[in-house]
Amino acid sequence: MFDIPSNKPYLIRALHQWCTDFGFTPFIAVFVDERVEVPLECVKNNEIVLNLSTEACHQLQIENDWISFQARFGSIPKKIRVPISHILAIYARENGQGMSFPYDPLQARGLLGKDAPKGVDEKPKPPRPSLRVVK
Incomplete structure (x- = not known):
């Protein structure tokens, strides 16, 4: 039997x-x-929200394992790299429609489907992102 790749990057x-x-x-x-x-000064509670519009980011690549692009933070260009496993949600800013994803620390460490080492602590689990519709 073979491992079926995640559908998460395709949904994103x-x-x-x-x-x-x-x-x-x-x-x-x-x-x-x-x-x-990512710029650590923009991180709050181990989370960051990033704008993936064509106006906000350049050289956007959404691959099966990573999202990468360049963006400006305070007029300073930064290279951004995010593992797909760390994406909690993708949504439209204007109406909140989108999809949230569970965060699995073992998958994020590349241990899913393998024997996890004894004593692997699954904390910290981030809070589920709350998407709300703004009318």
């Missing part, structure tokens, strides 16, 4: 395309740990 690409096609601003909520490359 589809929702990003949907947002773009209909003029919405695609945002992602990200759980931040040592594998995530």
Whole structure:
């Protein structure tokens, strides 16, 4: 038997395309740990929300394992790299429509489907992102 790859990157690409096609601003909520490359001064409670619109980011690549792009934070260009496993949600800023994903620390460490080492602590689990519809 073989491992079926995650459908998460495909769903993220589809929702990003949907947002773009209909003029919405695609945002992602990200759980931040040592594998995530973002400006740490923008991180609150181990989370950051990033704007993935064509106006906000350049050289956007949504691959099966990583999202990467360049963006400006306080007029300073930064390279951003986020593992797909750390994405908590993708949604349209304007109406909150999108999808949230569970965060699995074992998957994020690349241990899912393998024998997890004894004593692997699954904490900290981030709070579930709350998406709300603003009318």
